[in-house]
Each structure stands twice: as C-alpha cells, then as structure tokens.
Amino acid sequence: MIKSLLLSITAMLCITACAQESAIITKNDRVKWIPYQTKNKQFVYVDSAFHKKLSQEFHWAQPFTSTGFALVANEKDQTGIINSKGEFIEHYSDADLQLLDLEQVTLVMKHQEYEKKLPFWKWDWNILSSYIKKTATYVKLEIRVLESNQFLLKKDIPYDENEYNLATYPLDDKHLILNGNLYLLKDQKVKKIEEHIEMPLENGRYIPASANSFAILDIQSKKPVLSALTGIDKIDLLWKNEAIQLDSINQERYSPAIPKLLKDNNTGSIYTFPQYDKAFPKQIRQANATQIAFLKEISLVYSVTNSPYFILGRFNYDHAIWAYDWLYIDKDGNLLDTIKAPNFYILDQVGNLVWPDKHMLLTSNAMEKNWKTGKIKYIDSSEDLYLIDVKRGDLEPTKGLWNSSAKTWDINPKFEHIETLDGKRQIFALQEHKEAHYTLYNNKTKQRIGNKSYMTINPNGWVQHKNEHNQNESYFIDIATGKEFKE
Known part of the structure; x- marks a missing residue:
C-alpha cells in the first residue's frame, strides 16, 4: 500500500560477485555479500564474517541486490554488472548504469550521452560570432529486465528531453507503474498492459493522463x-x-x-x-x-x-x-x-510537515522560553518520530528528534544535522556542529553505534573518512553495528 505521505503544492505553501562456498545462488536466496576494501584499495566481496566469496577484485563495487546482481567499476571508472557467480552480465563501459530490485526480476537502466550530428537546418547559428554548433547532446537510453534481457525501453532522445527514470509505484504485488506505463509482473516476466498513467492511487487504483x-x-x-x-x-x-x-x-x-x-x-x-x-x-x-x-x-x-x-x-x-x-x-x-x-x-x-502541525505534536513543556520551532519532517516508517528545527534567539537553528507518542525529545535539539539512515530501525547519523563528523546512533537502544565518526554516512553504509594520514577514503560499514568492511 502506498504510504499516505502527501505532497501538497498549494499556493500558500510553494514557499517547493565465482562463489567459493556456494557455486550457485538461487533466485530465492538473499545475497548479503558486502564489498570489502583491501589494503591496496580494491574491493572484494565477503560475507558478514569477512569470508571471501568471489575471487575478483574491483576498483569500486556496490552490495548485491536480493536477485543476485551488483554494480562494479574498474580503474577507468567504467561500470559493469556481475551476477552472484562473478560473471559479467554487462561489461565495463562508460555508460551510466542503475539497478532496480523488484524481487521477482531486476531492471537495469543504461544511460549514455553522445554528440549527434544535426541536419544543417537544425544548426545553432551564433549571430555574434562565426561559431556554428552542428551537433546536439543526445542520450542513448535502455531499460531492460536483466534475467530475460527483455527491453522495456530503447530509444535515443535529446538530453534536455530525458525524463525517464527507475522510480516505480506498486499498485499491488503484481502491478507497478514505471515511467507512466502500467506493468504486470508474472512468472519473472514484465508485461506492459497500459500506457499514459498519470497518478497511482492506493488499493490498486490509478488515474490515466x-x-x-x-x-x-x-x-x-x-x-x-x-x-x-x-x-x-x-x-x-x-x-x-x-x-x-x-x-x-x-x-x-x-x-x-x-x-x-x-x-x-x-x-x-x-x-x-x-x-x-x-x-x-x-x-x-x-x-x-x-x-x-x-x-x-x-x-x-x-x-x-x-x-x-x-x-x-x-x-x-x-x-x-x-x-x-x-x-x-x-x-x-x-x-x-x-x-x-x-x-x-x-x-x-x-x-516539510504541514499537518499534523507543531501544536498537535508538541507539548507545552517541550520548548523552552526562547525556543521557536521551524521545519518539521516526519521519519518515514517510524510511526511517531519527527525531526524538528529549533531556533534559539539569533542562533542558527539546531535539530532534534521528537517522539509524539512518548511526548518527549528522543534526541535533544542541539545538533547541527540529523540524517535518517533507517527510519524503521531508528538508526541516525548525528552531527554536533558544522565542522564535526557524523556519528552513528541507535534511537531504540539510546546508544551510539561504534566509536568512529565519518565525513559522510549513506543509508547503504557507504562512508567517507579521513585516515591517520589525513587522506580521504571511502568504504562500506554496517550501519547497525558500526562494523567496517576494510583492512
């Protein structure tokens, strides 16, 4: 069911991986291998106990989807796709690749820019100089099902007309809307059954354009x-x-x-x-x-x-x-x-939250005398948690985490920034002041996670960190435990 998080744009508010232990991974297995950074700054895939699962090394890698595919890159920053046996499904290229895990199938979007020669009547003449632009930037775009190589989209379009993406809206466990088309998922196949869908609704309903x-x-x-x-x-x-x-x-x-x-x-x-x-x-x-x-x-x-x-x-x-x-x-x-x-x-x-408003959420003793509330954001999947900006006089606003059920601050409003990493598990990244690094925090246990701080922490565990030589390095961690996947 689509979550009832509503976008109101009223006039008043538009203020807008070959396996060593298992040779074959079945479609029902959840591939949980994690990219592990070695001493030579390459990545290999390991399990949670740091057992190496694939022989290859990669310059960069992403975690596997539940369907058993992962994005990897080489030293030229070219991207490819491998399966859970380490075989390349999509060889390295300069194209931009994105994966979407639909559990039954996996979609890949391939996006590559190029300069296309134009007929002379479409040349761009600059009347202030002798320069004539005879080409235009185009995008070669593909969206296909990895398992069957079925193409859902394949076209060349002008760069500024590219509005395609992999954002999907499920109507139920078998139907979804992608780029305005309604698809049926059945027997690991994707069938388009209707075009020009403008708006998905709950309970399997939708509005055509x-x-x-x-x-x-x-x-x-x-x-x-x-x-x-x-x-x-x-x-x-x-x-x-x-x-x-x-x-x-x-x-x-x-x-x-x-x-x-x-x-x-x-x-x-x-x-x-x-x-x-x-x-x-x-x-x-x-x-x-x-x-x-x-x-x-x-x-x-x-x-x-x-x-x-x-x-x-x-x-x-x-x-x-x-x-x-x-x-x-x-x-x-x-x-x-x-x-x-x-x-x-x-x-x-x-x-930012408009309804329920601060008067419905906050109690009379939640705010000190000189405090004023600013923007409020609901923490998706948390049921009762809200990030609230608090302004103290002329000072810059700080953020806190308000629990509307307990009617108390779970995290006092003294932080420069609070980043939601996992709303359901209530895992956050906290930054005390502008120059500070982020620390991991578990709001359920009310404890800090690990003893490290990072320049950035992404929800998938990708972090940026300065080592003892003051050099930037990036690798994966487990945001729930703070375990680092690096030598």
Whole structure:
C-alpha cells in the first residue's frame, strides 16, 4: 500500500560477485555479500564474517541486490554488472548504469550521452560570432529486465528531453507503474498492459493522463470506478436553508496534471486529493456558528485516507510563518474540531510537515522560553518520530528528534544535522556542529553505534573518512553495528 505521505503544492505553501562456498545462488536466496576494501584499495566481496566469496577484485563495487546482481567499476571508472557467480552480465563501459530490485526480476537502466550530428537546418547559428554548433547532446537510453534481457525501453532522445527514470509505484504485488506505463509482473516476466498513467492511487487504483475529463481505474476491474470527472476549485454546500460556496480551493502556483478536486458530472459528487476515495458531503448536517464561519474561509481540502474524514485548512495570516488552522468534516456532513488520523500526513513541496502541525505534536513543556520551532519532517516508517528545527534567539537553528507518542525529545535539539539512515530501525547519523563528523546512533537502544565518526554516512553504509594520514577514503560499514568492511 502506498504510504499516505502527501505532497501538497498549494499556493500558500510553494514557499517547493565465482562463489567459493556456494557455486550457485538461487533466485530465492538473499545475497548479503558486502564489498570489502583491501589494503591496496580494491574491493572484494565477503560475507558478514569477512569470508571471501568471489575471487575478483574491483576498483569500486556496490552490495548485491536480493536477485543476485551488483554494480562494479574498474580503474577507468567504467561500470559493469556481475551476477552472484562473478560473471559479467554487462561489461565495463562508460555508460551510466542503475539497478532496480523488484524481487521477482531486476531492471537495469543504461544511460549514455553522445554528440549527434544535426541536419544543417537544425544548426545553432551564433549571430555574434562565426561559431556554428552542428551537433546536439543526445542520450542513448535502455531499460531492460536483466534475467530475460527483455527491453522495456530503447530509444535515443535529446538530453534536455530525458525524463525517464527507475522510480516505480506498486499498485499491488503484481502491478507497478514505471515511467507512466502500467506493468504486470508474472512468472519473472514484465508485461506492459497500459500506457499514459498519470497518478497511482492506493488499493490498486490509478488515474490515466487526460486533457480535461478524468477517470479512476482499478486493476481488478475492466470498468472505471469513476468516469466523466472534471477539475474544479469550488465546492457548493447546503447548511439548513443557506447555500455556502467554498471558492478558490486547493489553488496552486502551477496547475497539477490531476486537479486536487474532481467532480463527477453524472452525479455531481466531488472527490478530493490524495486518493479520491469518497465523495465530499453536499450538505452540512451538524455544526455550530463558529465552525460555519471557519468553513467559509477555508482554502485547503484533503481527503484522509482509510477514514470517513476530510481535512479543512484555513490559512492563518497572523502567523510569522506559513501556517494553517484546521477544521474537519466527515463524509456525512458533520463538522468536527478534532479527529484521529494515524499515519496520515500533509507535506509541502520540499517535504516539510504541514499537518499534523507543531501544536498537535508538541507539548507545552517541550520548548523552552526562547525556543521557536521551524521545519518539521516526519521519519518515514517510524510511526511517531519527527525531526524538528529549533531556533534559539539569533542562533542558527539546531535539530532534534521528537517522539509524539512518548511526548518527549528522543534526541535533544542541539545538533547541527540529523540524517535518517533507517527510519524503521531508528538508526541516525548525528552531527554536533558544522565542522564535526557524523556519528552513528541507535534511537531504540539510546546508544551510539561504534566509536568512529565519518565525513559522510549513506543509508547503504557507504562512508567517507579521513585516515591517520589525513587522506580521504571511502568504504562500506554496517550501519547497525558500526562494523567496517576494510583492512
């Protein structure tokens, strides 16, 4: 299920490896070999006990995918792909290679730039000099299944028109969306079943691209769930005998491909972002005068996934920072001052938390007298952890880790930077001040991991470190234990 981490771009917020012990690795084995840096600065593959698994050495290497493939490089920084027996599936070349592990199959994207000669009518003439540019930068792009060598994409395109990537959106365990195409994964094969998908939704639903009339489709049904949908920015409601129009709803600086409000022209029902999963009520059944006055000023409407609720936001112009006040309504038309909506978040364009806001998360004793909160980021997969910027007077902001369940700071807000390495296991990299190196920290055990510090630490364990000779070196570590994979 797609996590309900929502990207709100409202106008107010666009402030935007041959094996020695095992000759064959089956498709179901999880290859956990790790690149180990030798004294001569080459990499070999070892297991967690430092037993060498492959005979080859590489200038650079990445961990294996669960499907048994890894990216490696030579001294010329050319990249290739090997399997778990150390055989080259893709020989060294200057092309940029990326792997995507889909568990059933592995996708590789091969990207190589080159200069293409243009016909004379496409030459770029510089009227201020005699220079004529007769070529243009193109990209030779391939996306294919490694196991079967099946091509999903193969084309040459101008460099500035390349919008292809390996970002996938699963609809269920058999269907995924990649570069706007819907694919079926079956028997280690990938079959394209539909094109021009604009937006994936939860529960196997999706919205195809369209100029003005939209439909919501389901992978389990041949008929649309909803059709004849058009984008609107107004909602008409009835309160007792009074007609109320909510206008300029979910306005954005740049119009999204799928409007945030969709109206069913057959029934008049309105469905709203992010999942368009239930109709907004047409009539207010229960409310007080204060709530009705608030309702008339709202500019933001979101549907809370897997619940009967909608979130209504009114921009608060009295705040020194961009902020909203909140009201709620259920699908039956009852206005509410509060709701419980776990695992639902509204984010701004750069991933900062908008809802729930600081007033919902922080307790009165969380902040000292001269403290002010800044940006808030939810830690994905953690359920109740948030990174919060804290500003003390004229000092530069520092970061802390707030636990909304325990209502306490798990990590006091005194760090220059806190990098999330693994939200589920609650492993972080902490930097005390700008000149300091990063240390590993396990928030579950409340203990530092290892005794080393590093210039950088990546979630996959790749670190940069200065040795005793003040030279930069890079290698892998186990972020959970601090174990270094180097001689």
